[in-house]
Amino acid sequence: MEAVRGxxxxxxxxxxxxxxxxxxxxxxxxxxxxxxxxxxATVMSRREFEHSRMDAREADPREGFRCC
Structure with a gap:
């Protein structure tokens, strides 16, 4: 039993x-x-959230989005 918990x-x-x-x-x-x-408030769907997140990352290179 202990092994299963581990x-x-x-x-x-x-x-x-x-x-x-x-x-x-x-x-x-x-x-x-x-x-x-x-x-x-209305919560964004996962798809909307991910699109918003990618748009923000692409707009600001300091957020870590790089092509290379």
Whole structure:
């Protein structure tokens, strides 16, 4: 039983790590922030959020968007 919990904990940690590194969790944090600070406001869909995020990165090279 203890081994199963250890494996489960390791899998959960790997999942968390991959989501953080890939940026997958950024949208979840945006939704939580938007709902906490403006409960009545419309929350962007994931697609809208990603488009907005890419537009912002392309507009400002200091945000880390580079072609090479």
């Amino acid at each position: 494996v489960r904990r390791a899998v959960d940690w790997v999942r968390w790590y991959v989501r953080e590194v890939s940026g997958e969790s950024v949208y979840d944090r945006y939704v939580a922030h938007a709902r906490a600070h403006a409960p009545g």
